[in-house]
Amino acid sequence: MPNTKSSVQSMECETDRLKNIAADILSEAKKQGADQVETAVSIGNGLSVNARMAEVETIEHHRDQGVGVTVYKGKRKGSASSTDFDTGSIKEMVSAACAIAQHAEEDPFSGLPEQHQLATHFPELSLNHPWGISTEQAIEMAVNCENAARSFDKCITNSEGAGIQTFEGTRVMANSLGFNHGYPASRHSMSCSVIGEKDGNMQRDYWYTSARNSLDLDTPVEVGEKAASRTVSRLGARSISTRKCPVMFAAEVAGGFVGHFISAIRGGNLYRKSSFLLDSLNQQVFPTFINIHEQPHLLQGIGSTAYDSEGVATVPRHIVDGGVVQGYVLSSYSARKLGMQSTANAGGVHNLTVESGDYNFQQMLQKMNTGLLVTELIGQGVNTLTGDYSRGAAGYWVENGHIQYPVEEVTIAGNLKDMFQSIVAVGNDVDLRGNTRTGSILIEEMTLAGQ
Amino acid sequence: MSNVIEQAENIILKPVGLSINDIDQVMGSMLSKPIDQADIYFQSSRSESWMLEDGIVKEGNYNIEQGVGLRAISGEKTGFAYSEELALPNLLDAAKSVKAIASRGESGVLRPTSRQTVPSLYAAIDPLSTLSDEDKVSFLKSIDKQTRQIDSRIEQVIVSLVGVYEVILVATNEGQLSSDIRPLVRMNVSVIVEENGRREQGSSGGGGRQGYEFFMQDDRAMDYAREAVRLATVSLEAVAAPAGTMTVVLGPGWPGILLHEAIGHGLEGDFNRKGSSAFSGRIGEKVASPLCTVVDDGTLVDRRGSLSIDDEGVQTQCTTLIENGVLKGYMQDKMNARLMGQTPTGNGRRESYAHLPMPRMTNTYMLAGKSDPGEVISSVKNGLYAVNFSGGQVDITSGKFVFSASEAYLIENGKVTKPVKGATLIGNGPDVLTKVTMVGNDLELDSGVGTCGKEGQSVPVGVGQPTLKIDGMTVGGTHA
Numbered sequence: 001m002p003n004t005k006s007s008v009q010s011m012e013c014e015t016d017r018l019k020n021i022a023a024d025i026l027s028e029a030k031k032q033g034a035d036q037v038e039t040a041v042s043i044g045n046g047l048s049v050n051a052r053m054a055e056v057e058t059i060e061h062h063r064d065q066g067v068g069v070t071v072y073k074g075k076r077k078g079s080a081s082s083t084d085f086d087t088g089s090i091k092e093m094v095s096a097a098c099a100i101a102q103h104a105e106e107d108p109f110s111g112l113p114e115q116h117q118l119a120t121h122f123p124e125l126s127l128n129h130p131w132g133i134s135t136e137q138a139i140e141m142a143v144n145c146e147n148a149a150r151s152f153d154k155c156i157t158n159s160e161g162a163g164i165q166t167f168e169g170t171r172v173m174a175n176s177l178g179f180n181h182g183y184p185a186s187r188h189s190m191s192c193s194v195i196g197e198k199d200g201n202m203q204r205d206y207w208y209t210s211a212r213n214s215l216d217l218d219t220p221v222e223v224g225e226k227a228a229s230r231t232v233s234r235l236g237a238r239s240i241s242t243r244k245c246p247v248m249f250a251a252e253v254a255g256g257f258v259g260h261f262i263s264a265i266r267g268g269n270l271y272r273k274s275s276f277l278l279d280s281l282n283q284q285v286f287p288t289f290i291n292i293h294e295q296p297h298l299l300q301g302i303g304s305t306a307y308d309s310e311g312v313a314t315v316p317r318h319i320v321d322g323g324v325v326q327g328y329v330l331s332s333y334s335a336r337k338l339g340m341q342s343t344a345n346a347g348g349v350h351n352l353t354v355e356s357g358d359y360n361f362q363q364m365l366q367k368m369n370t371g372l373l374v375t376e377l378i379g380q381g382v383n384t385l386t387g388d389y390s391r392g393a394a395g396y397w398v399e400n401g402h403i404q405y406p407v408e409e410v411t412i413a414g415n416l417k418d419m420f421q422s423i424v425a426v427g428n429d430v431d432l433r434g435n436t437r438t439g440s441i442l443i444e445e446m447t448l449a450g451q
Numbered sequence: 452m453s454n455v456i457e458q459a460e461n462i463i464l465k466p467v468g469l470s471i472n473d474i475d476q477v478m479g480s481m482l483s484k485p486i487d488q489a490d491i492y493f494q495s496s497r498s499e500s501w502m503l504e505d506g507i508v509k510e511g512n513y514n515i516e517q518g519v520g521l522r523a524i525s526g527e528k529t530g531f532a533y534s535e536e537l538a539l540p541n542l543l544d545a546a547k548s549v550k551a552i553a554s555r556g557e558s559g560v561l562r563p564t565s566r567q568t569v570p571s572l573y574a575a576i577d578p579l580s581t582l583s584d585e586d587k588v589s590f591l592k593s594i595d596k597q598t599r600q601i602d603s604r605i606e607q608v609i610v611s612l613v614g615v616y617e618v619i620l621v622a623t624n625e626g627q628l629s630s631d632i633r634p635l636v637r638m639n640v641s642v643i644v645e646e647n648g649r650r651e652q653g654s655s656g657g658g659g660r661q662g663y664e665f666f667m668q669d670d671r672a673m674d675y676a677r678e679a680v681r682l683a684t685v686s687l688e689a690v691a692a693p694a695g696t697m698t699v700v701l702g703p704g705w706p707g708i709l710l711h712e713a714i715g716h717g718l719e720g721d722f723n724r725k726g727s728s729a730f731s732g733r734i735g736e737k738v739a740s741p742l743c744t745v746v747d748d749g750t751l752v753d754r755r756g757s758l759s760i761d762d763e764g765v766q767t768q769c770t771t772l773i774e775n776g777v778l779k780g781y782m783q784d785k786m787n788a789r790l791m792g793q794t795p796t797g798n799g800r801r802e803s804y805a806h807l808p809m810p811r812m813t814n815t816y817m818l819a820g821k822s823d824p825g826e827v828i829s830s831v832k833n834g835l836y837a838v839n840f841s842g843g844q845v846d847i848t849s850g851k852f853v854f855s856a857s858e859a860y861l862i863e864n865g866k867v868t869k870p871v872k873g874a875t876l877i878g879n880g881p882d883v884l885t886k887v888t889m890v891g892n893d894l895e896l897d898s899g900v901g902t903c904g905k906e907g908q909s910v911p912v913g914v915g916q917p918t919l920k921i922d923g924m925t926v927g928g929t930h931a
Binding site: 079080084239383414 | 514532535548549645692807873
């Protein structure tokens with residue numbers, strides 16, 4: 001394994017190499033008759049190890065590369081991708097894209113982004129921090145993590161193991177408007193999943209930590225103990241009777257709940273009219289205390305980037321202010337379809353932050369008083385067109401602000417439009433691991449179905 | 452047509468100048484350590500997708516994927532590496548990193564490679580070339596046009612067409628070289644309808660290991676379109692779904708997702724070897740009503756979930772999982788079979804060369820029973836009749852599973868009455884089938900739409916079942 005410094009340098013060199021490949025693809029596409037062209041080229045190296053029952057179980061060496069191209073002939077669009085950087089393959093890929101563009105139909109809204117929206121400033125976001133960990137060190141760390149989990153409680157009887165994943169890569173994006181930029185980025189994580197047993201019934205839970213910089217990861221012992229304590233606390237779970245009650249999404253599942261809102265204001269769902277939040281711009285979708293920001297330039301943020309997947313410059317913005325929707329989530333195509341401007345969200349949102357209230361986790365439970373704390377959701381069960389929501393849930397029954405016992409085999413159901421309006425509070429127990437940063441979210445009432 | 456293995460060698464090895472001797476050399480390098488099992492998996496695939504929306508074929512995508520994955524296993528330990536470059540030095544490099552998994556000891560045994568051929572369950576065709584690009588575009592346009600004529604409430608029609616031409620070549624430490632040429636096509640029609648300000652969607656599709664002509668035969672494409680419109684218009688009338696535990700009748704075919712989630716995953720060899728499944732150590736026990744016999748069958752001709760050989764070169768088979776209510780067997784890949792002292796069942800599958808194989812399902816279904824489907828429904832005083840689903844998920848350790856109904860009706864006094872909104876059904880895998888009290892005589896397989904995800908890997912699968920009556924499942928509606 002190379003040491004950190006030379007690894008950083010090699011990824012910088014790789015970025016330059018990929019920029020040249022991107023430039024070659026642009027000229028090949030022009031040569032083959034494309035009017036406009038856009039390409040993305042990426043490579044990455046990774047290592048993942050998993051240890052189970054104190055022994056190494058898998059060692060995986062990842063080495064990925066990919067290239068994609070989109071060509072426009074007038075207003076006709078075609079795209080192609082390949083895992084092969086050979087000149088021959090690249091020619092084949094470009095000609096496949098051109099052939100598709102030949103046969104696709106004219107779409108007046110298609111094309112590259114507006115020139116003036118392309119990124120011209122590239123803030124240093126501190127995204128590349130190679131770990132430089134050896135396979136042996138990674139194995140030792142995974143074993144330590146799993147040991148911490150397995151020795152946490154005598155109820156822990158089995159394990160799915162603990163894993164270390166590290167990745168560094170670089171991605172270049174270029175188009176025929178003169179944009180050609182790329183940057184390396186790293187991502188590391190550690191996870192652990194263990195099984196507990198009580199009265200012949202098994203439960204499993206897990207925990208993970210992830211960061212751009214390995215120094216920001218939780219320790220193996222912290223991850224292992226957290227995974228084990230989550231598993232142990234689920235032992236003896238039972239279903240409860242059908243009722244209407246308050247529901248609190250724990251921080252680790254609240255991000256997914258916010259994701260349903262983002263999905264409903266995404267351009268593709270809006271122009272297809274397959275959203276329950278059509279024409280929601282400037283409308284009061286949430287209570288007045290809800291504010292949601294997009295922060296694409298957070299240093300070391302997992303979703304940080306200076307430009308979206310079309311090269312459009314990202315800007316920090318308020319998506320929801322005082323509960324009112326301030327902007328949609330648009331690519332340049334969906335923006336044109338809606339008669340708007342791209343919001344630099346081709347490829348998704350970048351570091352979404354839900355502003356926290358004053359309550360910590362315990363105070364949130366007290367605020368709920370009696371209801372269901374949800375720590376895991378399973379199944380899809382979300383209809384973005386109608387807002388109808390019905391998912392399998394597991395968690396804890398809470399009375400007088402205190403956890404009583406674990407709950408499983410129940411569903412929670414409602415309509416997202418009502419659920420958004422009836423948010424009671426957002427906790428300050430923020431989960432910082434993912435692209436959505438939010439504390440736990442308390443909903444006034446949902447239908448719980450059980451025994 | 453030349454045999455499949457010759458074609459695969461011509462497609463994958465010849466252009467990069469690799470020979471059988473080179474494969475022997477790479478395998479020999481891996482086996483210089485005490486390795487119990489090793490394989491080299493070459494894959495070359497071409498795939499395309501076409502999409503129509505707003506009445507025009509807006510875009511298409513073409514994907515070229517090629518690579519090789521090397522795996523060496525010592526006991527329960529696996530070393531894995533892959534490369535997009537198929538040149539010999541890259542393979543030898545990868546061999547060196549994967550064999551590091553083995554501790555010191557005697558070398559494995561190298562057997563010279565010989566070609567193995569099994570009968571193919573589908574034609575060795577490139578589906579992408581079964582229709583010209585012009586014809587793909589005009590086909591999609593004609594489906595759009597005909598769909599819009601079905602109902603005046605249709606607002607939006609989206610039609611998609613996907614084809615995959617995948618060639619694999621797998622060499623094992625036993626000296627076996629086998630290959631498979633796997634065509635796969637998939638089509639989908641989805642519509643949005645609007646009436647009095649209420650909007651609903653419906654979606655339907657199908658496919659298999661075929662060429663695109665499959666969709667033109669027997670008016671199949673328009674069957675999908677009519678079904679999508681029917682689903683959307685039924686939803687316009689849907690009332691709030693009930694909440695609570697009640698008798699549930701599942702329709703035939705696609706609702707077989709129940710079997711896939713509730714018991715299928717729990718019977719995969721890896722979870723059972725590790726003892727992490729709610730079904731671990733329960734072979735020979737009664738886990739279902741005597742009316743239930745469930746199989747996993749990779750050998751069905753032309754079907755989406757079928758494979759002539761799995762991704763470890765093992766010929767697929769029909770494996771009985773549950774027979775008359777008794778748990779009979781697990782689905783195995785080579786590693787888990789070896790560690791459990793069982794025989795591989797042809798269920799070793801991987802998403803691509805860049806992923807490790809695992810035990811996975813193929814086509815999982817329940818055999819037909821004796822009851823008339825009409826009698827099944829009329830036997831229910833009050834309950835839910837669920838006929839279409841959008842997906843499911845399971846926690847194999849606790850056994851809890853969900854599947855989400857997208858088309859369901861109330862049963863009132865033995866009659867199917869009002870449609871209800873989509874709702875998630877939740878149950879416990881190890882006991883849901885013990886509550887089956889009637890099994891219909893109407894076994895159907897799904898239309899070829901299933902994709903299963905496990906540990907981040909997606910593979911195409913099939914499901915099926917006859918009409919089933921389950922006494923007591925939790926229905927997650929809003930109407931308490």
